[in-house]
Every structure is written in structure tokens, then in C-alpha cells.
Amino acid sequence: MDALVDSYLEPAVILDQSLEREFEQRLADSSALAFRVALGVLRNRDDAEDVAQEAFLRAFRNFSRLRDRDRFRAWLVRTTWRLALDRIRAARRREARETSVMMEELNSPERTVEDVRAAREFEQRLVRALDELSEKLRVVVLLAAIEGHDTREVGRLLGLPEGTVKSRLFHARKKLAAMLR
């Protein structure tokens, strides 16, 4: 009887193990992507990690239909982006954000006080200008800013043609430059 039960359970166990292995692979591949997308919206490391973890939990729940790598990454970017926006809207943590990565880089000994002040002011203006952009321009400009992402990769992640990504990126940068002049 036990052997009969085992023979039925065995394929399910193998499938589960296979799913888990693939998920581990995706987790290793794409955790930085999810974290950076969340960081681009939230600009807070702890919040970004939390949101990225939440996105991976959801990904695991839906992993049966997300086994394809490209599909998984595109789904992960969209989910992380939505979760990060939800968190911003719900928590209103904008004021309590920690010092940004940009500011940490600027706190090097070679920088003068004036440099740091100017950089801080520019960063605040950039954040405000970024928030002024429409969502479709903002997501393109942030994804394109992630190291190693060209317009083709951004298009793949967002499910957009490369030409559309280029056009949106151009308009986003032009608008940011106009706002920051």
C-alpha cells in the first residue's frame, strides 16, 4: 500500500524539487534587479529589500507559470514596481527616507562642504523632477539607469519594442534636463 502511495507521490515530489531548484536559480539571478527597481522608487534600502522580498514571495506562489526566465524577470519588475508604488502611497515615507546612496558616495574625504551641499540640492531637485514624470517615462528611465541595462533589455523587461523604449528614454531625459536647468 505504501509503495502504491509512494509511486503516486513521487512525480509530485520530483516536480516540487525541480520547481524549487529553478526558483533558487531565479532568486540568485534576479534579486539585485528586484532590489534596484524597488530602490529606484523608494530610495530606502530597508524598504527596498522588504518590497523585493515580497515580490519574490509572490513570484514563488505563481512560479508554475513563471518558469521561463525572461517571463519571470519581466513579471518580477512589474510586480516590484507596483508593490513599491503601493508602499510609497500607503506609508508616505518620503520625508523619513534615509540618506541616499548618492549622498553616501559624496561623503568621501575629497569632497568639500560646498560640493556636498550642491550635490544634496541637485539630488533633491532630481528626485522631485523624477516624480513629475509620468509613470511610463519614469520606469523606463530608472530601468535604463540600472547598470548593464541597454534599451533592448529594458524593452524585454517591460514588454515594449526597443524603439518605444528609446523614444521614452529620450523624452524622459529631455524633460528632466528642462526641469533641472
Added chain:
Amino acid sequence: MSCEQYKSRIAVVAAAFRPASSTPSNAVPDLDLAAHLAACPACRAEFDTQRALLASIDRGLASMVAGKPAGDFAAHVRSRIAQEGIAPRPWFAGWLPVTAAALALVVLVGVLTIGRPPRLPQSTRVTPPAPVAPAEKPHATAPPEVPRTEAPTTVAAGRRPPREGQSAANREPEVLVPRGEMAAVMRLFNANWEGKADGASLMAAAMPTTEILKPLATPELKISPLEIERLDEKGKPKGSSENR
């Protein structure tokens, strides 16, 4: 061309470079603009300023999305999966609500389509009254204006005539209508069918209220007194023998 006319082109060309810092400023794809920048120090300065600004924007954006999650990120994800008891849902789980909604829609459409009685079409077909036996009987209470000389018209509600061998119960209901009144009857039927008219209101409209509310007139009942015949000993009416 004046410098003002080049300004918008400077903004466009500068924004098209990405990253600005990696492209030499003299590699401007717009040859006309490149020639102007080479000749005009003011426009050249404007172009360099614009590119420097865009370079700062690119650096700022890159800084915003730079960095990696903490080393224990994957471990945290795994422990949360275990704590919350999350398991991958089957691939078709996402389709269940969609399928349920589609089925509900199909059932709804089916109920609305099948459960609704057929509507009468605008044009009606006139068929000879002969095959319909019950309709051939003239009404005893037929209104006096019905022209008896004309054959009554049978309106078969826009349906096919009954086939040979069809039972009477399956046949379409047919109504005898005097020829001159068919259009009016169809209008009445359609109005009633669409809920625009009901029998009670039509009756009330057709008959004056005073007529309806008038008390029923009953003739006075006269009862004459009973006449009792007297019987003789043999049980025969008295005087009958004499009469014979």
C-alpha cells in the same frame, strides 16, 4: 541661421546622447549643428552645459538604483516562504476566476435567451384558417361590428405553419381576427407584450368609469302565494272526478 534657432536642436541632440560623458562633444550627428557649434562659442558653451547637466542626471539616476541587496536576502526570502507556508499554485489556478466568470456569463446569456418568450415580428403573416380546428368556431359573444361576410384572418404570430404530424399541443397558437381589425390587434398585442399596456388599463380606457361603477340593476322578484289543492281520501285532488 541664428543661434536662437539652434537652441532647441542643441537640447534634442544633447538629450539623445547617452551617456553624455562617454561621447566626444565634437561627434554631433547633426552636421549643420556641428558646424555651428564649431563656429559659435556661445552655442558651444550652451551645448556643453546641457550635456554636463544630462551627465549629472544620468549619474544621479544610476546612483539611485545602484547597490545590491544584503547578503542574507535569499535566506530571508526562503525563511518567509517557510514561515508563511507558501506553495506554488498550479498553473491553471490563475485561470479559475476567468473560467468561472466566462461560465457565469454563458449561463446568464442562455437563461436570458432561452427563458424569454419569443417576440412578435413587426410584419405578420396571414395564413388560411382552415387547418386550425378550434379557431374555426365562431364566438357566441362576437362583437356586432365583426363583418360576418368576410372570412376571419388567422394570425400565426410570425412562426412557421405547423408541420404535418405535429401534435396540437406543439402547434403555434393562432388567433382569429377580423380582417379589418388585424393591425389594431397586433398593436395591442405588441404593446401588451412589451409591457406598455395591460389588460386592466385598456379595459378601463375603453369603458367609461360611470359604466363600470354603476350598481348592478336586478329586477324585483315577485313571489306569488302557493295554491294548495285539497286531496280526497284516495289522494286525488278534490273535484277532479267531477271534472271528468
